Amino acid sequence: FNWLASFSGEVLFILGDYEVKISPLFFIISSVAIIVLSILLWLSFSYIYQLPRKIQLIKEARSNEKVQNAIMKGLVHASAGNINAAEIEIKKIDRIKKNTSDIMVLLLKAQNASLKKDNVALNKIFQQMGKIETTKMLSYRGLYTLSKNSKNPQKSIELLKDAETYNSAEPWVIDELLKCYLVTQNWKSASEVLDKMLAHKLISRKKYNLHKSIILTSHALLLEEQNPSEAISLALDAIKLNKSQIIAVITAARILSEQGERARAEKIITDTWKSIQHEDLAYLLSYVNPGASPKQRVEKIEGLIKKTKISGIEGDVALCRAYIDVKNFDKAKQVIEKYINENTSRRIYELLAEIDSHLFKGNAKSRDWMRKAMNARYDTNWSADDYSSDVWLPCIPDTGEIKSFAWGDHRIKTLDIDNNYISNFMRSKMLQGNRLSQELQENNVEDDIIEVTEIVEEKDSKIKSGKVDKKNKEIKETAISEEIAVPDDPGVVQEEDIHEP
Known part of the structure; x- marks a missing residue:
């Protein structure tokens, strides 16, 4: 300055x-x-x-801060299953922001609608998600789940194809598409999807071989009568992928036998029998030669067992059935009765019931075997995880999940009778007749006590039931009495009117 x-x-x-x-x-x-x-x-x-x-x-x-807090609280409530609290937070969000397309808000609404099982609201929310690029795949997943729950496989497949077009490498799309094809029995498309899974490295080679063999076997069964030449090709391919595929072996051997290639059919059965046994394999072997006599069929099964040195329960069951066919019931019983023990399956009891119905007059012994069959703890069937079936299946019918069903004796799933909780109800909720049966079993006097019925001529026409002890010859009256109508007096019955069997 x-x-x-x-x-x-x-x-x-x-x-x-x-x-x-x-x-x-x-x-x-x-x-x-x-x-x-x-x-x-x-x-x-x-x-x-x-x-x-x-x-x-x-x-x-x-x-936004209020909305974020409401979203956080709403998701916590929805995750805890508190529908009402989550609904309050959703209404708070709608009050602050009307018609919002915020992804987190849509997720909260979808979760709460799912808890309420409001499919209409869910469908609307997933349609809204489809307009947002970030949630487009989630929209496909939600709409597919709704379609699947409504048991509409065709619409489900259409949605999956749209999702596949949007992203062909999405794992869940390919997996669910395979399930849909299995449920609808579209074996060719199912095989193509499985190949795609292997190409995208979504499945291991070992698992692919197992699943592919299951699909090929199912396809072969479908075409066995319509197109035997293609069916045999599919069955043989299935055997190459999985040598233990019993149903593929049975299908291939059956077709080869019908086409006259009996030696080849016998070789396939024999080779499979060395690794895995099934009664139908041995039984089918006996029928490879259509003109064989019942005795020759027995010899065929015995030859298979002798050649492979493998018998087990499957070989003996097949042999037992063959003996029944030739009406050699003593031999049939001798073959099968060695499997009677505490873990005997229903199959063995049913065979013994069939045999004894021919060996003994009356049905007492046969009924005894059938009663044991009904109470057996094991059954012989096809089983995968917790699902069992009397026939071979490629997948769980309800879900379409591909499974490898294994043949054998499987424990019948029941509630544990030794459970302390169940034991509280065994007596208190039992009818009088059932309580008597329970007492007889607990006292182990099945052979010593029999029930007799005495008809007493009274005004009330009552039948009293008593127990007779063979050892001390004393009749013990029970507290059980059932009121039933006694038929009118038929009069004096002459001796010649009595027809004893």
Whole structure:
């Protein structure tokens, strides 16, 4: 400033006819003041101009914070299964933001609608998700699940194909598409999907071979009567992938036998028998030659057992059936009765019942075996995990999940009778007749006590039931009495009117 003040000279402003002379110091100070004032005025006007927008942003930030808190609380409530609390948070969100398409809000609404089992609302939410790129695949998954639950396989397949077009490498799409094809028995498409899974490395080679053999076997069964030549090709391919595929072996041997290639059919059965046994394999071997007599069929099964030195229960069951065919019931019983023990399956008891129905007059022994069959703890069937079936299946029918069903004796799943909880109800909820049976079993007097019925001529026409002890010859009357109508007196029955069998 001292330099400017000491500077001699003037700053001249000419405004028309007017001339204004000012010192350099005053000019500089005035210029700086004008510039500063201009900046301040600009900032003030800018702030005033942007103030509504800033207020709006602050309101939106607060709203977003409230929405985020509501989403967080709603998801927690929905995850805990508290539908009402989650619904309150959803209404709070809708009050703050109407018709919002926020992904987290849509997820919360979808989860709560799923808990309420509101399929209409779910469908609407998933349709809305389909318009957002981020949630498009989730939309396909949700709509497919709704279609699957409504038992509409055709619509499910259409949705899966659309999802596959959108993203062909999506694992769940390929997996669910395979299940749909299995349920609808579209074996060719199922095989193509399985090949795609291997190509995308979604399945191991070992698992692929197992599943492929199951699908090929199913396809062969479908075409066995319509197109035997293609069916035999599919069955043989299935055997190459999995040599233990019993049903493929049976199908192939059956077709080869019908086509006259009996030696080849016998070889397939014999080779499979060495690794895995099934009664139908041995039994089918005896029928490879259509003109064979029952005796020759028995010899065929005996030859298989002798050649492979493998029998076991499957070989003996097949041999027993063959002996039954030739009506050699003593030999049939001799073969099978060695398997009677505490773990005997229903199959053995049923065979013994069939045999004894021919060996003994009356059905007493046969009924005894059938009663044991009904109470058996084991049954012989096809089983996979907790699912069992009397026939071989490629998948679980309800879900379409491909499974390798194994043949054998499997424990029949029932409640544990030794469970303390169940024992509290065994007597208190038992009928009088059942309670008597329970007492007889507990006392182990099945052979010593028999029930007799005495008809007593009374006005009330009652039948009293008693127990006779063979050992002490004492009749113990029970508290059980059943009121039943006694038929009218038929009169005196002459001896010649009695027809004994």
